Amino acid sequence: MFPIRDHNPSGRRPIVTLCLIGANVLIFVAYWLGLPSEEALGRFFMEFGLVPARISYGEGYWTFVSSMFLHGGWMHLLGNMLFLHIFGDNLEEEMGHLPYLGFYLLSGFGAAVLQYLAEPQSMVPMVGASGAIAGVMGGYLLLFPKARVDVFFFFVVFFRIIPIPAWIVLGIWFAIQLGSGWMTPADMGGVAYWAHVGGFVAGLAASVPLWLRRGGTGFWSRTHGAPPHPEAEYRMVRTSVPRVRRGGRGPWG
Template structure:
């Protein structure tokens, strides 16, 4: 399952979300298009990515921050920015610009901290905004559990876009991170699952005071668990692939 959009446009321009996306893209292009090869790229990640073993020796604390703005490839960058674009605007709208920026940074720091605690001897550099964005997803889950999210569901050759409540999509995503983190250490799988899980939990905790100030369960009752804006309805697009009827030629367009 892969989220492609939600049905909840923000009520004001999400300047911080757009700025974070722009900074991540600019930073990525600044080294991806200029470093001469994989060896140079690896050295760059060892210097500016978060290497748990290096932190254990008391060095590289700045990489708790710098690692949040690095990505290992185009798909890594695109996936993270899509998630931030989908879930960041509503959270920024509810928190305000400055609080959301601080929330994002603290979520990323918490994510990196848990990854370090889970793999303190690892020499693999951790890079990516995934931990901070997981925090955004955790906060989104708490504030807007029933918001509709369109998910691209792929099973072998079958695929379909399904609108599902955010709590299902985000709950399943979090469960996968915990399960995979327990079964596939970073040294084997190459994915910082515990950073994802840590960022998600941090986002829930950091969003809790705002949720309580809004009334807690009463906030859910007022908003039906969705952002307090009119929902967008995306019309179903009819496919142009002809249906083949049994024993006959092409049928009507579906």
């Protein structure tokens, strides 16, 4: 199950979201193509990624910020940027450009703090924007719970794109992160589940004042739980691939 787009493109250009995507891509390309070896890349992550043990020893506090602009590979980068593109524009439109930037950085900081607290002596560097983006998803859940999100389902040979309310998509995603965090030791590397949980909770909490200023549940009533502008409709385009009918005999008889 993988979100690919929502039905609510923002009414104005999401300048900060586009700049964040651009910054993440440019930084990634600079070190991924510029460093000469895997060893150099490892040293780079140890220096600029968030290493909990360094924080415990009283150094590297600036990595709470630098780590959220680094990624461990192309798929890591592209997946995060897709999620930011899907959920960031509407939140930026509702919050305003500069408040949204502050919100994004605060969510990333909250994500890093919880990942640190999960295993303060870990020497595994944490990198990625997913904690900050999880905060964006938490804010989206509070403000636009009924916005439709197109989800790509794939199971063995079956696949389909299905529009699902945001509260279901994001609720399932958060439950998976929380469960995986409980079952996975924080110092094993891999996915930083507690960073996702921390970012999501931080973003949800940071969005509450705006939600209350908009009227709380009254805001949901006025907007029907979706961004306050016309919903986009996507049409499925017919493919040129010929359809094979069942029941016929194959060439091998």
